[in-house]
Amino acid sequence: MSEKLKVGIGGLGAIGLTLARAIADGTLPDLTLGAVSARDAEKAKGNLAAIGAEAPIVPLESLAETCDIVVECAPASVFETIARPAIETGRIFVPVSIGALLNHMDLVDRAKDTGARLVLPTGALIGLDAVRAAAEGEIESVTLETRKPPLGLAGAPYLVENDISVERLNEAKKVFEGNAREAAKGFPANVNVAAALSLAGVGPERTSVEIWADPDVTRNTHTIRVEADSARFTMTIENIPTEENPKTGKITALSVIATLRRLTAPLTAGT
Numbered sequence: 001m002s003e004k005l006k007v008g009i010g011g012l013g014a015i016g017l018t019l020a021r022a023i024a025d026g027t028l029p030d031l032t033l034g035a036v037s038a039r040d041a042e043k044a045k046g047n048l049a050a051i052g053a054e055a056p057i058v059p060l061e062s063l064a065e066t067c068d069i070v071v072e073c074a075p076a077s078v079f080e081t082i083a084r085p086a087i088e089t090g091r092i093f094v095p096v097s098i099g100a101l102l103n104h105m106d107l108v109d110r111a112k113d114t115g116a117r118l119v120l121p122t123g124a125l126i127g128l129d130a131v132r133a134a135a136e137g138e139i140e141s142v143t144l145e146t147r148k149p150p151l152g153l154a155g156a157p158y159l160v161e162n163d164i165s166v167e168r169l170n171e172a173k174k175v176f177e178g179n180a181r182e183a184a185k186g187f188p189a190n191v192n193v194a195a196a197l198s199l200a201g202v203g204p205e206r207t208s209v210e211i212w213a214d215p216d217v218t219r220n221t222h223t224i225r226v227e228a229d230s231a232r233f234t235m236t237i238e239n240i241p242t243e244e245n246p247k248t249g250k251i252t253a254l255s256v257i258a259t260l261r262r263l264t265a266p267l268t269a270g271t
């Protein structure tokens, strides 16, 4: 049997801790936990013990030293600290703060030289297999409509800068319309899905995004609409929030687990 690949997890919150549990309990039998990072090392120690996992707790920038796969599950503000060493060391890098990746696309060029690979999970979104397939032909338009409970959007830089209130809404309010690059900048903790969609399809400038603060939804709801020369499709996902971080849908960690499984699986389904 070949040796298990070591996974380093940067950020042990809603996504990272679920992934650590899946590795520790044998859900991903070809992988082992190599190292983890968190802001609060004592809390991380307790969390690892609670899920029966053992791994050194190291600074974010050290994950790539010992791990074959580095998974970024931390706030966008520390994205580069995790990403750059992983790319420079030629690792497989799996980011979830994909909005932040849009500001560091030079990493993709570096990966060509170092042999690193950036593998982006579908995360909280849907249908990136179909978008990738359509992008092999001609795509005319890609649109993402995101609806979130108003409190999930409160404090986003775009709302603060433009003095847009999402308090006490009685009906849905469109708070943003623009492209994926502008959306990722204005809503760094909210629309990683827009960035992922753009990288699977026609890029951040050509991907249109609408964000709605909607008091009638309890789930983060994303609809993608694609017009291409091969197909027209519309898909919607309604995400159940995690208990740990209501901004993050439960399916996100499962998407990361599925992404890691396919790295070593003898059979994979989907594009």
Ligand SMILES: NC(=O)C1=CN([C@@H]2O[C@H](COP(=O)(O)OP(=O)(O)OC[C@H]3O[C@@H](n4cnc5c(N)ncnc54)[C@H](OP(=O)(O)O)[C@@H]3O)[C@@H](O)[C@H]2O)C=CC1
Pocket (backbone or CB within 6 Å): 010, 011, 012, 013, 014, 015, 016, 037, 038, 039, 040, 041, 043, 044, 060, 073, 074, 075, 076, 078, 095, 096, 097, 098, 122, 123, 124, 125, 188, 189, 190, 192, 193, 196, 244, 245, 247, 248, 249, 252
């Ligand atoms: N691609 C997608 O579809 C989605 C992406 N996301 C993105 O994924 C990322 C993680 O989300 P989520 O798991 O919900 O976040 P959480 O807030 O639940 O967890 C973040 C983790 O990062 C750790 N952390 C924070 N700062 C540092 C630091 N300076 N050094 C080391 N660790 C640090 C925290 O440590 P501590 O516990 O000690 O505070 C915590 O463990 C976010 O950027 C989010 O926007 C979320 C949903 C969907």
Ligand SMILES: O=C([O-])CC(=O)C(=O)O
Pocket (backbone or CB within 6 Å): 124, 189, 190, 191, 192, 193, 194, 220, 221, 239, 247, 248, 249, 250, 252
């Ligand atoms: O896009 C994001 O960053 C998070 C999100 O909307 C979700 O989990 O549904």
